[in-house]
Amino acid sequence: MTVIQVTTATKAYQVQLSDHGLTKIGQAVSAVWTPRQVALITDTNVGPHYAPAVTANLQAAGYRVTVLTIPAGEASKSWAQVERLTAMLSAAQFTRSDGILALGGGVVGDLAGFVAAIYLRGISLIQVPTSLLAQVDSSVGGKTAIDLPTGKNLIGSFYQPDLVLIDPATLTTLPARSLAEGYGEILKCAAIVGGDFWQLAGQITDLSALLAHAAALITASVQFKTQVVMADEKESDQRQLLNLGHTIGHAVELLGQGQWMHGEAVAIGLVQVCRLFEAHQLTAKGTAAQLAMRLHAVGLPTELPAALSPAKLIAAMQHDKKVHGDQLTWVYLQQIGTATFHQVPVANLMTWVAPILTK
Numbered sequence: 001m002t003v004i005q006v007t008t009a010t011k012a013y014q015v016q017l018s019d020h021g022l023t024k025i026g027q028a029v030s031a032v033w034t035p036r037q038v039a040l041i042t043d044t045n046v047g048p049h050y051a052p053a054v055t056a057n058l059q060a061a062g063y064r065v066t067v068l069t070i071p072a073g074e075a076s077k078s079w080a081q082v083e084r085l086t087a088m089l090s091a092a093q094f095t096r097s098d099g100i101l102a103l104g105g106g107v108v109g110d111l112a113g114f115v116a117a118i119y120l121r122g123i124s125l126i127q128v129p130t131s132l133l134a135q136v137d138s139s140v141g142g143k144t145a146i147d148l149p150t151g152k153n154l155i156g157s158f159y160q161p162d163l164v165l166i167d168p169a170t171l172t173t174l175p176a177r178s179l180a181e182g183y184g185e186i187l188k189c190a191a192i193v194g195g196d197f198w199q200l201a202g203q204i205t206d207l208s209a210l211l212a213h214a215a216a217l218i219t220a221s222v223q224f225k226t227q228v229v230m231a232d233e234k235e236s237d238q239r240q241l242l243n244l245g246h247t248i249g250h251a252v253e254l255l256g257q258g259q260w261m262h263g264e265a266v267a268i269g270l271v272q273v274c275r276l277f278e279a280h281q282l283t284a285k286g287t288a289a290q291l292a293m294r295l296h297a298v299g300l301p302t303e304l305p306a307a308l309s310p311a312k313l314i315a316a317m318q319h320d321k322k323v324h325g326d327q328l329t330w331v332y333l334q335q336i337g338t339a340t341f342h343q344v345p346v347a348n349l350m351t352w353v354a355p356i357l358t359k
């Protein structure tokens with residue numbers, strides 16, 4: 001088992017990476033939770049694979065388990081699901097001594113994490129991520145969120161879990177498209193870090209290599225993310241680096257209305273931000289092409305959708321949480337291994353983005 005320690009102002013916890021760790025989940029949970037009621041929140045795809053065995057394992061360890069299932073997909077990061085889940089917790093008399101265990105991808109983790117943060121003003125939370133994207137990124141660091149029609153993750157909180165339990169064996173049931181999108185966030189981290197991590201990510205020449213190297217890629221990504229989160233939990237400074245590719249990515253994801261998965265939209269955002277900053281002579285020439293080549297290897301998209309309206313793209317980008325006052329802070333790469341910030345007045349965005357909008 002690989003253990004990565006996370007210590008923030010609000011919580012100290014372990015990220016445990018253990019192949020087939022789900023078979024011993026009761027034991028792992030017992031190390032951080034006394035016996036209690038547990039709401040196992042999962043989705044309609046993940047639940048049938050893993051919820052029965054996880055429930056039995058937790059029950060054997062002394063927990064009273066209620067399984068709450070949400071429809072799979074981004075649309076579940078909604079007020080409607082928050083209302084539904086909190087009502088179910090209350091009806092089942094969950095108290096402040098009880099807990100939520102999120103079993104699923106980033107959608108389950110973000111939604112269940114937000115419910116844990118607000119129900120009774122906060123009950124305990126364990127993240128058990130089952131998608132590659134959730135294992136390398138969303139389960140760690142405490143960002144929880146639901147969406148609004150105007151933008152991604154616009155309602156949420158920073159709420160750290162008591163434990164993150166990653167079992168790479170769950171990736172064997174993940175559909176190929178979902179496996180590939182995880183590489184979007186991995187390559188984001190590797191491009192920021194450079195060096196050995198960039199070399200490791202370069203070994204991913206297809207989806208089977210991605211699965212074969214999953215444990216090493218998860219370890220490298222989580223080690224990097226936890227360092228950033230520990231230095232800047234609430235994203236007042238360096239944590240914004242983790243948003244590389246997301247200014248365009250989140251806008252594309254929102255405007256696509258379900259056409260793109262998060263990691264796919266991030267892949268587009270990564271290449272486009274590099275192209276944009278190459279045009280402004282702030283990014284080394286050829287960086288976008290290097291990223292695109294690697295993303296294409298696992299079938300990820302990198303081009304802005306042809307039908308995308310520039311006006312809508314600019315409007316969506318203005319809901320980026322990196323807008324402060326009248327300035328948008330872009331995260332960009334000077335070169336592989338060197339990421340930094342550049343502020344652009346919101347009023348100038350259309351002109352600033354023009355180089356990637358004119359074909």
Ligand SMILES: NC(=O)c1ccc[n+]([C@@H]2O[C@H](COP(=O)([O-])OP(=O)(O)OC[C@H]3O[C@@H](n4cnc5c(N)ncnc54)[C@H](O)[C@@H]3O)[C@@H](O)[C@H]2O)c1
Nearest residue numbers: 045072105106107130131133137138143170173174178262
């Ligand atoms: N909180 C954060 O720091 C953070 C970071 C990155 C992304 N996110 C958020 O995460 C979400 C994307 O997460 P995601 O890509 O995991 O999407 P997802 O949760 O929708 O999972 C992708 C698909 O795979 C299915 N699935 C998951 N694990 C499975 C398994 N082991 N076997 C079979 N099917 C499985 C899901 O049901 C879903 O259909 C977005 O909402 C994004 O905004 C949050």
Ligand SMILES: O=C(O)C(=O)C[C@@H](O)[C@H](O)[C@H](O)COP(=O)(O)O
Nearest residue numbers: 137141143152153239242243246321
């Ligand atoms: O953990 C972070 O910090 C990140 O930015 C990770 C991102 O990959 C993730 O998509 C995050 O949810 C985006 O955050 P947001 O604050 O831009 O909604």
Ligand SMILES: [Zn+2]
Nearest residue numbers: 185246262266
């Ligand atoms: Zn992301």
